[in-house]
Amino acid sequence: MNVEDQPVTGALSRLILDANDRGLSYGKMAGQAVDPETGTTVSKPYLQRLAANPPANPPNLPQIRALAAALRISERRIKAAAAEQWLDYKTAEPGSYTREMRAIVDLLTGMPDPELSRWRAMIQAVRELPDLKSAQPDNAARERSSF
Structure with missing residues (x-):
């Protein structure tokens, strides 16, 4: 079964899948997934696991910054998605x-x-x-x- 075919409810997983649906491959995401502060990277298999079968623990802060770089969205939005997915905590977005x-x-x-x-x-x-x-x-x- 493809990653895209698996049901996903997590907010961070959805952000990764949405980027993939828009044509950004997991390989390209991984190539862009570099934390600008520490140089920490996120691998293609880790991105695929976050999208399809998320681990028990959320990404750490350097991984979050790397994900923000990979997906080209704000660190704050990645943190909010991770908080929603792993802590069942929803932030109020200005758009809401x-x-x-x-x-x-x-x-x-x-x-x-x-x-x-x-x-x-x-x-x-x-x-x-x-x-x-x-x-x-x-x-x-x-x-x-x-x-």
């Missing part, structure tokens, strides 16, 4: 934000760190407030008390 979230992020972009910390503390404080709707008496109780 709602319109309201993007508006808030746009407003906060470029603010100095002390200002961002202040906004973060305010948001956390609001989230910890009791639900105001459940704290208010219902209309019937208000009507009874007004007589």
Whole structure:
């Protein structure tokens, strides 16, 4: 059975398979898979194993940087895919934000760190407030008390 024919659910596996589907061979990926900081490389068999039958442990940081170089995508995206695949942890990608979230992020972009910390503390404080709707008496109780 070809690597491409096997079902894959892991996010990092999908990134590798997608690159292969776009015409990037495993050999060419391996040739490009060099960590620019340490020189660590990722072999063709390791790439094929990540795609088809991922090992129990995720790639280490130099391997992640090598994979980013091989796939020509950001290290952050490789880390997010590895976290999703091995830790069942999903990161919020800016593209998945709602319109309201993007508006808030746009407003906060470029603010100095002390200002961002202040906004973060305010948001956390609001989230910890009791639900105001459940704290208010219902209309019937208000009507009874007004007589």
